[in-house]
Amino acid sequence: MSDTHIRPLHAQKREVSAGGGPLFKTLINLWPYIWPSDRHDLKMRVVWAMVMLLAAKLATIAVPFTFKWATDALAGEPVPGGSWLPWVAAIPVLMTVAYGGMRILMAVLTQLRDGLFAKVAMHAVRRLAIMTFDHMHQLSLRFHLERKTGGLTRVLERGRNGIETIVRMVILQLSPTIIELALIVAVLLYQFDWRYVATVLATVALYMCFTYVATEWRIGIRRKMNESDTDANTKAIDSLLNYETVKYFSAEARESARYDHSMARYEEASVQAYTSLAVLNAGQAAIFTTGLTVTMVMCAFGIADGTHTIGDFVMINAMMIQLYQPLNFMGMVYREIKQAVIDIESMFALLGRPQEIKDAPGAKPLDVVHGAIRFEDVSFAYDPERPILKGVSFEVPAGKTVAVVGPSGAGKSTVSRLLYRFYDVTSGRILIDGQDIRAVTQSSLRSRIGMVPQDTVLFNDTIRYNIRYGRWEASDAEVEEAARLAQIDAFIRLAPKGYETEVGERGLKLSGGEKQRVAIARTILKGPPILLLDEATSALDSHTEKEIQDALERVAKNRTTLVIAHRLSTIVGADEIIVLEAGRIVERGTHHQLLAADGLYASMWNRQREAEMAREKLAQVGDNGTAPNRNPPEVADADEDALRSSPGPDAEPLATVAATLGNE
Numbered sequence: 001m002s003d004t005h006i007r008p009l010h011a012q013k014r015e016v017s018a019g020g021g022p023l024f025k026t027l028i029n030l031w032p033y034i035w036p037s038d039r040h041d042l043k044m045r046v047v048w049a050m051v052m053l054l055a056a057k058l059a060t061i062a063v064p065f066t067f068k069w070a071t072d073a074l075a076g077e078p079v080p081g082g083s084w085l086p087w088v089a090a091i092p093v094l095m096t097v098a099y100g101g102m103r104i105l106m107a108v109l110t111q112l113r114d115g116l117f118a119k120v121a122m123h124a125v126r127r128l129a130i131m132t133f134d135h136m137h138q139l140s141l142r143f144h145l146e147r148k149t150g151g152l153t154r155v156l157e158r159g160r161n162g163i164e165t166i167v168r169m170v171i172l173q174l175s176p177t178i179i180e181l182a183l184i185v186a187v188l189l190y191q192f193d194w195r196y197v198a199t200v201l202a203t204v205a206l207y208m209c210f211t212y213v214a215t216e217w218r219i220g221i222r223r224k225m226n227e228s229d230t231d232a233n234t235k236a237i238d239s240l241l242n243y244e245t246v247k248y249f250s251a252e253a254r255e256s257a258r259y260d261h262s263m264a265r266y267e268e269a270s271v272q273a274y275t276s277l278a279v280l281n282a283g284q285a286a287i288f289t290t291g292l293t294v295t296m297v298m299c300a301f302g303i304a305d306g307t308h309t310i311g312d313f314v315m316i317n318a319m320m321i322q323l324y325q326p327l328n329f330m331g332m333v334y335r336e337i338k339q340a341v342i343d344i345e346s347m348f349a350l351l352g353r354p355q356e357i358k359d360a361p362g363a364k365p366l367d368v369v370h371g372a373i374r375f376e377d378v379s380f381a382y383d384p385e386r387p388i389l390k391g392v393s394f395e396v397p398a399g400k401t402v403a404v405v406g407p408s409g410a411g412k413s414t415v416s417r418l419l420y421r422f423y424d425v426t427s428g429r430i431l432i433d434g435q436d437i438r439a440v441t442q443s444s445l446r447s448r449i450g451m452v453p454q455d456t457v458l459f460n461d462t463i464r465y466n467i468r469y470g471r472w473e474a475s476d477a478e479v480e481e482a483a484r485l486a487q488i489d490a491f492i493r494l495a496p497k498g499y500e501t502e503v504g505e506r507g508l509k510l511s512g513g514e515k516q517r518v519a520i521a522r523t524i525l526k527g528p529p530i531l532l533l534d535e536a537t538s539a540l541d542s543h544t545e546k547e548i549q550d551a552l553e554r555v556a557k558n559r560t561t562l563v564i565a566h567r568l569s570t571i572v573g574a575d576e577i578i579v580l581e582a583g584r585i586v587e588r589g590t591h592h593q594l595l596a597a598d599g600l601y602a603s604m605w606n607r608q609r610e611a612e613m614a615r616e617k618l619a620q621v622g623d624n625g626t627a628p629n630r631n632p633p634e635v636a637d638a639d640e641d642a643l644r645s646s647p648g649p650d651a652e653p654l655a656t657v658a659a660t661l662g663n664e
Helices: 006-016 022-034 040-075 092-138 141-146 149-191 194-241 243-248 252-305 310-327 330-352 412-419 442-447 463-468 476-485 489-494 512-526 542-556 591-597 600-623 640-644
Strands: 373-383 386-396 401-405 427-432 449-453 530-534 560-564 576-581 584-589
Touching: 022 092, 022 149, 022 330, 040 092, 040 149, 040 310, 092 149, 092 330, 149 194, 149 310, 149 330, 194 243, 194 252, 194 310, 194 330, 243 252, 252 310, 373 412, 386 401, 386 412, 386 427, 386 560, 386 576, 386 584, 401 412, 412 530, 412 560, 442 449, 449 512, 449 542, 463 476, 463 512, 476 489, 476 512, 512 542, 530 542, 576 591, 576 600, 584 591, 584 600, 591 600
Parallel strands: 401 560, 401 576, 449 530, 530 560
Antiparallel strands: 373 386, 373 427, 576 584
């Protein structure tokens, strides 16, 4: 799909923002999509739709004339054209048939117009929707952390609906009504006189003013009703999602009361909405009927004076009734257009939000030969007043494992986010094989790094789909081999649907260990030269953790591995351990060197070891039947094998981690 209009649209939007009403600005911004320069076929559809629109309105105006002629023929009045078509004038039935034919022609032309224009409208909807969707993925992690995902999808959904509404209401309802009113004015001047024109215009003006005032009043009521509906819906979903918690605390009555309170507000607002609608409809009917009555009274006087025929009386009634039909929708049209303009402006505002992280001009793909990573005097702050990293420098040699540890808030997870270039460093630089990651394309950078996070979130699709996400072009055999290496193939084959098993929303049908194995299989399939492990086992039990560690060791073999860790027992075999505190490196070395230094790392190790020993003691007491077997909240997880024996100097590096995914 071509994106040639993306930048011109934004520039144009800024140009028109200084003048004109919101609807006018919105139509200007939408015009490149309604009249796309690269789609001649859609342009021709617009042209033919406009031709059909004009033809349909001419047929609409012709309907009252045929009605008049049929009436005059029945009343014995002379019919236009009777001098050269006397046989037509003598047959009122043919005039009646002409009346029916014009109504059919009007309906057919209107439907042809709508059908022709539908492709134009939906193409504009699709194009702007995919532009917005793509742009959302280009915006930074900072933006997505600040916004609710549900809110973003609503912007996309409402914007999509808003475009369709604007096109349908303005081009297929408002414009035809204006054209029809202009034609009626012309006919009234030709067939009657200026008094009829003045009466009709005054009626329409008063009708529109009343509709505007009443609709503005109703919008406030509708907003209150929608807010009440949303509040009730939110409470219902929240309560049902927390079904077990409600049962734990026997809170069914309390939840019902909360829901009923919201529904009471909705009931009150709904009654007001229906009442206001009745007022709107009654007022519109009274105003229009008054105008209709005045014109018919004037025509009745004309018939009495001999200046008009009975057909004129019927004609003026038919014209006014035909005009009333589109005018009757003006309140709804105004409300829908106003809401659509707001929704589309929100979409354009999102499209106009600049990307925080962009590829540099002329950026080239990352060329990974060895996979060595270097942080050089890196500083970073999410907020300028709160620096996170302060002059951090370290290196991860090619094929080696380096772990980053430290207390909560030290900046561990920020290291991984900077390496993935979710953010750019405030100062300093990050190099991979000597290439500044800001000078290479983001897609090539991320394609060379494999990530195994603490919280694996899966797509609501099959296991095969989620594993193949690592390398989309992989064959089924490659997907299954990756699952076997991640030690999940046997589990998958036990499921009734095998690899076609649905994992549920966010993968909730799988256990934590199963989700982690899917993440590992996905990374194995990706086959990156650099591995980033962010607390990949901290949420697992000891038995599952050991199995995941074994799988991760196989993945990390011969790969440059950066481990963000909290559970220190998982990184005792790392080639180097970096200890962060308050955004600075305070210690570095191997596990044994850091224990010998008796600093922050040794203190953290001893605390975790004491916590694990306390947990084991409680477990033993529980097994003897003298106390329940449970972990107190303050007891931190630790690797049992690592606590019982320290590895020797020849121990193989472990490629597992524990990390916190907060804004460190």
